[in-house]
Amino acid sequence: MIALLAAAAVAATDAPLAAPSSTPSAPAIRQYHELALSPAGDRLAAVEVTETGLEQHRPHNSIVVRSTRDGKILATYDPCASCNYSSPAWSPNGDALAFMAVDQSQFQAQLLVVEAGRDSKSGPRTAASFGGIGDQPRWSPDGNQIAFLATVGARKLTGATQAGIPLTGEIGETNDEQRIALVPAAGGDMRFASPADTFVYEYGWTPDGRGFIGTAAKGNGDNNWWVAKIEAFDAASGAARVIASPKTQANYPRVTADGKSVIYIGGLMSDFGPVGGDLWSVPIGGGDPVDVTPGFKGTFTSLSMTAGGAYATVLAGDQTQLVSLDPAKGAKKVLWKAPASFGSSTFNGRFAFDASGKFAATEAQDFEHAPILLAGPVGDLKPITHDNDSAPAFVNARSVTWKSEGFDVQGWLIAPRNITPGKTYPMIVLIHGGPSSAVTPNYISHGTVNDLVSHGYYVFQPNPRGSYGQGEAFTRANIRDFGGGDLRDILAGVDAVEKIAPVDDKRLGVYGHSYGGLMTMWTVTQSQRFHAAVAGAGISDWISYYGENGIDEWMIPFFGASAYDDPAIYLKLSPIMYIKNAHTPTFIYVGERDVECPAPQSLEYWHGLKAMGVETSLVIYPGEGHGIRKPEHVHDLADRIVGWFDKHLGS
Numbered sequence: 252m253i254a255l256l257a258a259a260a261v262a263a264t265d266a267p268l269a270a271p272s273s274t275p276s277a278p279a280i281r282q283y284h285e286l287a288l289s290p291a292g293d294r295l296a297a298v299e300v301t302e303t304g305l306e307q308h309r310p311h312n313s314i315v316v317r318s319t320r321d322g323k324i325l326a327t328y329d330p331c332a333s334c335n336y337s338s339p340a341w342s343p344n345g346d347a348l349a350f351m352a353v354d355q356s357q358f359q360a361q362l363l364v365v366e367a368g369r370d371s372k373s374g375p376r377t378a379a380s381f382g383g384i385g386d387q388p389r390w391s392p393d394g395n396q397i398a399f400l401a402t403v404g405a406r407k408l409t410g411a412t413q414a415g416i417p418l419t420g421e422i423g424e425t426n427d428e429q430r431i432a433l434v435p436a437a438g439g440d441m442r443f444a445s446p447a448d449t450f451v452y453e454y455g456w457t458p459d460g461r462g463f464i465g466t467a468a469k470g471n472g473d474n475n476w477w478v479a480k481i482e483a484f485d486a487a488s489g490a491a492r493v494i495a496s497p498k499t500q501a502n503y504p505r506v507t508a509d510g511k512s513v514i515y516i517g518g519l520m521s522d523f524g525p526v527g528g529d530l531w532s533v534p535i536g537g538g539d540p541v542d543v544t545p546g547f548k549g550t551f552t553s554l555s556m557t558a559g560g561a562y563a564t565v566l567a568g569d570q571t572q573l574v575s576l577d578p579a580k581g582a583k584k585v586l587w588k589a590p591a592s593f594g595s596s597t598f599n600g601r602f603a604f605d606a607s608g609k610f611a612a613t614e615a616q617d618f619e620h621a622p623i624l625l626a627g628p629v630g631d632l633k634p635i636t637h638d639n640d641s642a643p644a645f646v647n648a649r650s651v652t653w654k655s656e657g658f659d660v661q662g663w664l665i666a667p668r669n670i671t672p673g674k675t676y677p678m679i680v681l682i683h684g685g686p687s688s689a690v691t692p693n694y695i696s697h698g699t700v701n702d703l704v705s706h707g708y709y710v711f712q713p714n715p716r717g718s719y720g721q722g723e724a725f726t727r728a729n730i731r732d733f734g735g736g737d738l739r740d741i742l743a744g745v746d747a748v749e750k751i752a753p754v755d756d757k758r759l760g761v762y763g764h765s766y767g768g769l770m771t772m773w774t775v776t777q778s779q780r781f782h783a784a785v786a787g788a789g790i791s792d793w794i795s796y797y798g799e800n801g802i803d804e805w806m807i808p809f810f811g812a813s814a815y816d817d818p819a820i821y822l823k824l825s826p827i828m829y830i831k832n833a834h835t836p837t838f839i840y841v842g843e844r845d846v847e848c849p850a851p852q853s854l855e856y857w858h859g860l861k862a863m864g865v866e867t868s869l870v871i872y873p874g875e876g877h878g879i880r881k882p883e884h885v886h887d888l889a890d891r892i893v894g895w896f897d898k899h900l901g902s
């Protein structure tokens with residue numbers, strides 16, 4: 252990893268990495284999340300956890316403060332054994348650190364503050380406590396107040412990928428409300444700075460400290476992010492004012508240094524969380540947003556505004572880049588790039604910056620190298636941690652590009668470490684969720700991909716049209732065409748892989764979750780090329796899905812109208828309409844309380860396959876949402892997936 256990231260400067264070549272000399276085993280991997288860099292740039296706070304992937308219970312995390320000079324741990328905070336920690340945030344003078352602690356079993360939240368001066372030994376104090384969940388602490392510019400997002404009386408965890416509430420009683424009458432809350436930094440009562448009928452998704456202080464800019468929508472928070480507006484909130488009164496009603500989804504609203512404009516990332520996004528699009532600008536007083544980067548051949552994925560300038564991360568093909576910005580014109584200069592994943596914080600950006608904007612930090616990893624922390628002057632970051640230096644590579648990975656109907660398409664081919672010359676291998680095509688997303692390099696040491704590779708499979712992960720990384724035209728190219736051009740891209744990618752790797756075309760499998768689950772259900776009704784399939788949380792019937800799911804607003808940008816206004820396109824793209832063409836043995840799974848892709852969709856597809864005499868199996872995991880999260884279910888699912896492919900393809 253050190254070699255990889257030291258070579259990640261813009262002028263570096265793409266030389267292959269040397270294989271590690273250690274023998275792969277089951278390592279304990281240190282993970283670093285939600286980085287926050289102190290104003291002086293000398294300390295780095297993060298949510299850290301060590302995991303092997305074999306745990307029977309989810310590992311407990313903690314807040315860790317490190318020196319950015321050498322990565323030395325200066326302090327660890329873990330005052331609540333039953334809590335999950337998130338969102339560390341430094342005070343403007345760097346002498347205090349705030350973070351959230353949430354007991355998810357009881358939905359009890361605390362905003363904790365620790366006096367984190369360099370010589371301080373004090374523990375955290377409770378600045379606010381309430382029944383519900385909280386996130387995203389933000390210090391006021393003068394350091395006198397702390398804002399945070401509070402969902403008082405929450406009935407579920409925030410986000411449509413989390414398990415939904417049981418659907419009993421009168422439906423749709425009560426919605427969780429995520430509001431901006433405020434407490435004095437020195438202690439005092441909590442009050443709200445946004446309306447009770449408005450769900451705030453993300454926000455930040457205005458430079459003058461008088462209010463906030465955020466994305467928000469009225470009504471159901473899970474569903475209405477797709478119609479969220481950019482709004483201003485007055486810190487004193489809580490009054491809201493709409494700045495813009497974008498025609499695209501919007502993330503990372505940031506006020507420019509002159510205070511006159513709001514810049515944000517806007518684009519076609521299928522899920523709240525995976526961010527991608529162009530850079531947009533709108534006057535802070537209100538108006539029509541303007542696309543600052545039309546035709547840009549890449550995808551903006553995060554945005555940061557600092558005293559030293561504006562920065563963004565960009566996915567361009569197989570490269571993740573840190574770029575400097577001119578808010579009026581877009582990207583100015585690529586400061587850092589590598590075929591790797593960089594991550595800092597979901598809502599603060601993938602790179603953390605000091606107060607000057609001249610010093611930065613991030614977490615980095617790729618398929619073969621475990622996570623490390625990097626810190627240093629912007630554009631010259633160096634590794635500062637060594638927790639995972641001994642973690643071996645379990646796979647070989649390479650970027651693959653191919654042409655498909657005028658598009659340049661990219662994907663990742665994951666292979667076993669040891670390949671026998673002259674032997675051919677089965678391959679699983681793993682289709683990502685979204686569709687507005689992309690596969691980027693993340694260290695593989697456990698999980699289903701590692702299990703498949705260890706059983707002798709190649710795993711191909713394409714980024715077909717509809718994905719991020721090639722610009723908005725590419726991301727929008729599957730509108731009203733799910734399973735059309737994107738499937739042709741995937742099949743062309745399989746052809747490209749078979750020209751460069753010893754893959755047995757008679758032992759191909761297809762697997763995906765969410766949009767990938769839909770694509771799996773669709774693929775086995777359109778092609779007989781695959782001999783085994785696994786469909787996770789898929790969609791079989793767009794008409795019935797429209798009435799069953801909890802996030803129907805996402806569908807309008809992709810279909811152009813509701814299922815009630817234009818049912819023909821929904822029927823045309825429904826896998827169940829072509830079920831008589833299916834012959835591929837298919838394993839199906841889904842969470843019992845999936846809000847995004849409800850269990851009846853999987854049940855309907857399973858029923859159709861049974862009626863056609865196709866070998867199939869369906870597992871509905873109790874209490875789970877869109878993501879299968881409980882360790883016992885994760886392990887069971889991995890065993891079932893690998894077992895299904897072994898049975899039908901032979902490992």
